[in-house]
Amino acid sequence: MTDRHLTEEEIAIYAEAFKSGAKKKVPKHIRNHVKECNRCAEEVVAVEQAISQLDENNSSRSKSRKLTAVFWVPVAAGVTLLIGIGGYLLFYNQPDTSPVESREPVAAVDTISSGEKKPAADTFKMQDQKQETEKQEAREPSEVSSPSLQDKNLLAEAYKPHPALENLSSRFEKGEMRGSRFEIEVDNLIKVNARDTIVLRWKNPAEKELSLEVLDNQGNKVEEKTTTKETVRLKDDFDKGLYYWKLVDSDFNLLFCGKLRVE
Amino acid sequence: MQNISSDTKEADELVAIDEVAAIATNVVKGFEIRKAIPSREKDDMVQEVIRKYLEKKTRINKAYKGDANPKTYLTAIFYRMCCEIIRSGHKSWDHIKKEDPGKYMVDLLSSSGSDNQFIIRNEAEYLKKILSLFDDEKTKIILFLKFFFGLEIHSSDLKAYSRNYKKAGLDRLLHTIPKTNQQTFEILVKVVNKHENSDVKQDAVRIWLYKRIDQIIERLNGSMNRANYDRKTFQLLFEYIYAGEDG
Numbered sequence: 001m002t003d004r005h006l007t008e009e010e011i012a013i014y015a016e017a018f019k020s021g022a023k024k025k026v027p028k029h030i031r032n033h034v035k036e037c038n039r040c041a042e043e044v045v046a047v048e049q050a051i052s053q054l055d056e057n058n059s060s061r062s063k064s065r066k067l068t069a070v071f072w073v074p075v076a077a078g079v080t081l082l083i084g085i086g087g088y089l090l091f092y093n094q095p096d097t098s099p100v101e102s103r104e105p106v107a108a109v110d111t112i113s114s115g116e117k118k119p120a121a122d123t124f125k126m127q128d129q130k131q132e133t134e135k136q137e138a139r140e141p142s143e144v145s146s147p148s149l150q151d152k153n154l155l156a157e158a159y160k161p162h163p164a165l166e167n168l169s170s171r172f173e174k175g176e177m178r179g180s181r182f183e184i185e186v187d188n189l190i191k192v193n194a195r196d197t198i199v200l201r202w203k204n205p206a207e208k209e210l211s212l213e214v215l216d217n218q219g220n221k222v223e224e225k226t227t228t229k230e231t232v233r234l235k236d237d238f239d240k241g242l243y244y245w246k247l248v249d250s251d252f253n254l255l256f257c258g259k260l261r262v263e
Numbered sequence: 264m265q266n267i268s269s270d271t272k273e274a275d276e277l278v279a280i281d282e283v284a285a286i287a288t289n290v291v292k293g294f295e296i297r298k299a300i301p302s303r304e305k306d307d308m309v310q311e312v313i314r315k316y317l318e319k320k321t322r323i324n325k326a327y328k329g330d331a332n333p334k335t336y337l338t339a340i341f342y343r344m345c346c347e348i349i350r351s352g353h354k355s356w357d358h359i360k361k362e363d364p365g366k367y368m369v370d371l372l373s374s375s376g377s378d379n380q381f382i383i384r385n386e387a388e389y390l391k392k393i394l395s396l397f398d399d400e401k402t403k404i405i406l407f408l409k410f411f412f413g414l415e416i417h418s419s420d421l422k423a424y425s426r427n428y429k430k431a432g433l434d435r436l437l438h439t440i441p442k443t444n445q446q447t448f449e450i451l452v453k454v455v456n457k458h459e460n461s462d463v464k465q466d467a468v469r470i471w472l473y474k475r476i477d478q479i480i481e482r483l484n485g486s487m488n489r490a491n492y493d494r495k496t497f498q499l500l501f502e503y504i505y506a507g508e509d510g
Binding site for chain 1: 286290292328331398478485
C-alpha cells in the first residue's frame with residue numbers, strides 16, 4: 001500500500017470503473033491501495049453510490065418527461081382545439097377579456113404537462129366555462145369588461161414570482177430536492193381558473209402527519225392544513241395570482257414546494 | 264496574468280454551475296441518508312460545499328488530469344469537503360446517535376417488516392461492494408468466511424477460488440465439519456498451502472482472516488458512524504447473503 005491516500009481523481013477513476021464493472025482497468029497500485037486502506041475504500045463506495053444515484057435521477061427525470069410528453073401532446077392538441085372553438089363561440093362579440101400577460105417564464109414541459117392537464121377529472125374539476133363566464137359577469141362586471149390600467153398593474157403584481165420560493169420550487173422541479181423520495185401526484189406548476197376546485201394529491205401510504213401551507217407571491221400564508229391523507233382540497237376563493245404550496249412532515253422536513261397559478 | 268485568465272477559463276468549463284449544484288446536493292443527500300447530518304442542515308451543507316468549491320475552483324481544476332469524468336471527479340471532491348465540514352467541529356450534531364448497536368442490528372436482521380427488509384437489502388448490497396474492493400482476494404475471503412461461519416460451501420465458491428480444487432482435494436477439506444476454532448484454522452492453512460503452494464503457519468491464516476473481518480466491519484461502520492456492526496452482527500449479515508446461496 002502506498003503511504004499517501006488516493007487523490008480525488010484516483011477515487012473517481014476507481015468509482016467509475018467499479019460502477020461499470022470494469023475494475024480490472026484500474027491501475028494495480030490504486031486497487032492495492034484500496035484493498036488495504038479503509039478510508040479510500042469508503043470514499044470509492046460513497047462516490048460510486050453518488051454517481052449511480054445521479055444517473056438514476058437523470059434517467060428517471062428524462063423518462064418521466066418523455067412519457068408525460070408522449071401522453072399529453074395529443075391530449076393537449078385536442079384540448080387546445082376544443083378551447084379554441086369554445087372560446088370562439090363564447091367570446092365572439094364579447095368585450096376584451098384578455099388576461100394580463102404573465103411575466104413569469106413557463107417551461108415548455110410545464111405547458112404540456114400542467115396546462116393541458118386541467119381537464120383530467122381526478123386532478124381538477126373544471127367548471128363549465130360558459131356558466132363561469134356568466135357568473136363572473138353577474139358578480140364582477142368591471143373585471144370582465146376592459147380592466148383599467150391600475151387593475152392590470154395590480155394583476156401583474158399578483159403574478160410576480162417570489163424569488164426565494166421560486167428558487168425552492170424550481171429545485172423540486174429539477175429533482176434536486178427530492179431527497180425524501182416523496183411522491184407528489186400533481187405537476188410542479190398547477191394552472192387553474194379562479195373558483196375552480198383545487199385538489200392536491202400525493203402518496204402517503206404510511207399516513208404520516210403532513211402540514212400543507214399555501215403562500216401568496218409575497219410569502220404570506222393564505223391557507224394552512226394538517227392531514228394524514230393523500231389528498232387535500234383547497235378553499236375555492238383564491239384571488240387571481242401566483243401562489244406557492246409547501247408540504248412539510250412532522251419533523252419539519254420540507255417534502256415539496258410547488259406553484260399554483262390562479263387565472 | 265495570462266495564466267490566471269486561462270486557469271479561470273478552464274475552471275469555468277469543467278462543469279456547468281447548475282450541474283455543480285446538482286452534484287453537491289446529491290453528495291450531501293448521501294450523508295443525510297447515512298444520518299451523518301440532520302435533514303434540516305442539508306441545505307446549509309449544500310451551500311457550504313458550493314461556497315468552498317467556488318473559493319477553490321481554480322486549484323480544483325488545476326489538479327484535474329482528465330482521466331476521470333469531471334462530474335465524478337467533483338463528486339469525489341465534494342465528498343471530501345463534506346467530511347471536512349462535518350469533522351471541522353463547527354457542525355456538531357450530538358443528537359445523531361445510533362441505537363444500541365448490537366440490539367439494533369439483531370432486531371433488524373430478525374425482523375420481517377418491509378422497511379427493515381429494505382434496509383437489510385441495502386446493507387447486503389453495501390457488504391457485497393465492500394467485498395468487491397478486496398479485488399483478487401474477494402473469492403478467498405468469501406470462501407474462508409463461509410467455512411469459518413459454518414455455512415454450506417458450493418462448488419462455485421471452490422471454483423472461484425481455485426480451478427483445480429478437485430485435484431488439490433480442497434472440496435474434501437472444506438466439506439469437513441470442524442469442531443473447534445483450532446480445527447477450522449488447521450483446515451484453512453492446509454487449503455492455503457495446497458492452493459498457493461506455500462508453507463504458511465496456522466497463525467498467519469488466523470491473523471489474515473481476523474484482520475480482514477475487522478477491516479470489513481470498519482468499512483461497514485464507516486468513518487461517520489454509518490452503522491454499528493460488531494463481529495456477531497457482521498456474521499448475521501454475511502449469513503443473510505451467503506447462507507444457502509449458490510455462489
